Amino acid sequence: MKAESLAQGLVCIDCGxxxxxxxxxxxxxxxxxxxxxxxxxxxxxxxxxILAGRGxxxxxxxxxxxxPAHRVTLGEGETPLLECPHLAxxxxxxxxxxxxxxxxxxxxxxxxxxxxxxxxxxQFGYAATSVVSSGNAGSSIAAYSARAGLRSLIFAYERxxxxxLLHMAATTADLIIYKGVYDDLIPLWDGLVEERLFFDCGAxxxxxxxxxxxxxxxxxxxxxxxAPPDVVVAPVAVGETFIAxxxxxxxxxxxGWIAKAPLLVxxxxxxxxxxxxxxxxGGAIVPLKIGYTVAEGLAAGNPGKKGAWVLRLLREQRSLxxxxxxxxxxxxxxxxxxxxxxxxxxxxxxxxxxxxxxxxEKRLDPAQTICVVLSETGLKTEAEPPSxxxxxxxxxxxxxxxxxxxxxx
Ligand SMILES: *Cc1c(COP(=O)(O)O)cnc(C)c1O
Ligand SMILES: [Zn+2]
Numbered sequence: 017m018k019a020e021s022l023a024q025g026l027v028c029i030d031c032g033x034x035x036x037x038x039x040x041x042x043x044x045x046x047x048x049x050x051x052x053x054x055x056x057x058x059x060x061x062x063x064x065x066i067l068a069g070r071g072x073x074x075x076x077x078x079x080x081x082x083x084p085a086h087r088v089t090l091g092e093g094e095t096p097l098l099e100c101p102h103l104a105x106x107x108x109x110x111x112x113x114x115x116x117x118x119x120x121x122x123x124x125x126x127x128x129x130x131x132x133x134x135x136x137x138x139q140f141g142y143a144a145t146s147v148v149s150s151g152n153a154g155s156s157i158a159a160y161s162a163r164a165g166l167r168s169l170i171f172a173y174e175r176x177x178x179x180x181l182l183h184m185a186a187t188t189a190d191l192i193i194y195k196g197v198y199d200d201l202i203p204l205w206d207g208l209v210e211e212r213l214f215f216d217c218g219a220x221x222x223x224x225x226x227x228x229x230x231x232x233x234x235x236x237x238x239x240x241x242x243a244p245p246d247v248v249v250a251p252v253a254v255g256e257t258f259i260a261x262x263x264x265x266x267x268x269x270x271x272g273w274i275a276k277a278p279l280l281v282x283x284x285x286x287x288x289x290x291x292x293x294x295x296x297x298g299g300a301i302v303p304l305k306i307g308y309t310v311a312e313g314l315a316a317g318n319p320g321k322k323g324a325w326v327l328r329l330l331r332e333q334r335s336l337x338x339x340x341x342x343x344x345x346x347x348x349x350x351x352x353x354x355x356x357x358x359x360x361x362x363x364x365x366x367x368x369x370x371x372x373x374x375x376x377e378k379r380l381d382p383a384q385t386i387c388v389v390l391s392e393t394g395l396k397t398e399a400e401p402p403s404x405x406x407x408x409x410x411x412x413x414x415x416x417x418x419x420x421x422x423x424x425x
Pocket of ligand 2: 028029030031032033043044045046047048
């Protein structure tokens with residue numbers, strides 16, 4: 017686990033200017049977003065044998081945290097890639113896989129980016145972190161900050177589900193509830209980032225934070241013996257997951273680890289579908305005024321520069337983007353739980369709802385291996401429980417009920 021980081025520098029995605037490694041949020045020349053670059057020839061030479069250890073930090077060579085002492089962990093990553101044969105049959109898909117992020121320490125894909133975000137906060141000498149969140153990023157950044165001995169200032173959405181709020185209140189002493197949606201607070205908060213009072217654990221600009229989510233691609237490759245699925249459907253809120261996963265596959269292709277990168281399809285909630293609309297209309301992103309969606313983690317109406325980056329990747333790859341209504345998302349959630357036993361939250365299952373739509377609209381060939389990223393557990397969702405009125409049994413009544421239910425009367 018003492019693997020060296022092969023990060024070499026930062027490159028502007030707009031003008032291509034190279035910058036030295038450091039805490040820098042945008043290009044000095046054109047204010048474009050920056051992305052990390054690694055020693056690809058070295059990866060080509062060693063092959064996957066360079067990977068050692070388990071969990072997220074197995075991928076330390078392709079992550080930007082140099083000092084092993086800064087590699088904070090709660091046991092994230094190494095999530096299961098599950099075959100979904102029952103659902104595949106129902107949907108008429110040749111092979112359906114689910115990359116289920118629920119088993120992560122705080123129940124979502126956010127733990128991957130929190131590990132590298134908080135690792136970077138340590139690397140650059142910060143004592144406090146902060147994030148604006150609809151709930152998942154908040155509880156994840158709070159947990160990882162606590163783990164690293166850092167203070168965290170967590171700004172949480174007033175409509176975040178009760179389990180998410182409980183989780184945040186447990187893991188940080190500084191939980192602040194904000195009025196409105198993510199888009200209402202983020203411009204003000206992003207402005208404050210410039211003052212460097214805290215380490216930026218937001219999704220808008222920080223290249224180090226986003227990097228952790230790249231491990232999704234590396235795991236998918238390893239779990240399929242470097243023959244990744246033909247199609248991967250990934251969620252898009254601000255776009256970190258999508259961008260990072262795309263680059264993970266690109267790095268592996270450039271290093272010759274995989275022959276071909278999967279087609280990466282973007283999934284959004286219909287109530288927060290700025291990227292999907294722009295993709296459909298062929299224009300630029302027009303920020304949306306959004307309200308509530310059950311896919312709380314996807315509730316960003318203005319994905320900013322990262323949204324534009326997602327759009328660029330979609331167009332370059334000639335890929336697809338789709339959305340799904342809240343009722344379709346909830347139906348997909350129940351269907352997945354009943355057919356495969358996987359209990360993912362609405363945010364996590366939006367990808368499946370979008371896949372179902374794309375198949376129905378014949379926009380996706382079902383004779384392929386398709387993987388959906390299920391980005392969160394269902395256990396952090398607020399929902400009406402079934403009736404709690406209990407039955408008192410005696411031995412006969414209990415036997416009768418069991419026989420009736422199992423049809424053996
Ligand atoms: C934040 C989040 C996402 C996607 O967000 P990006 O900013 O696009 O990476 C997806 N699923 C869950 C559960 C999330 O919490
Ligand atoms: Zn630039």
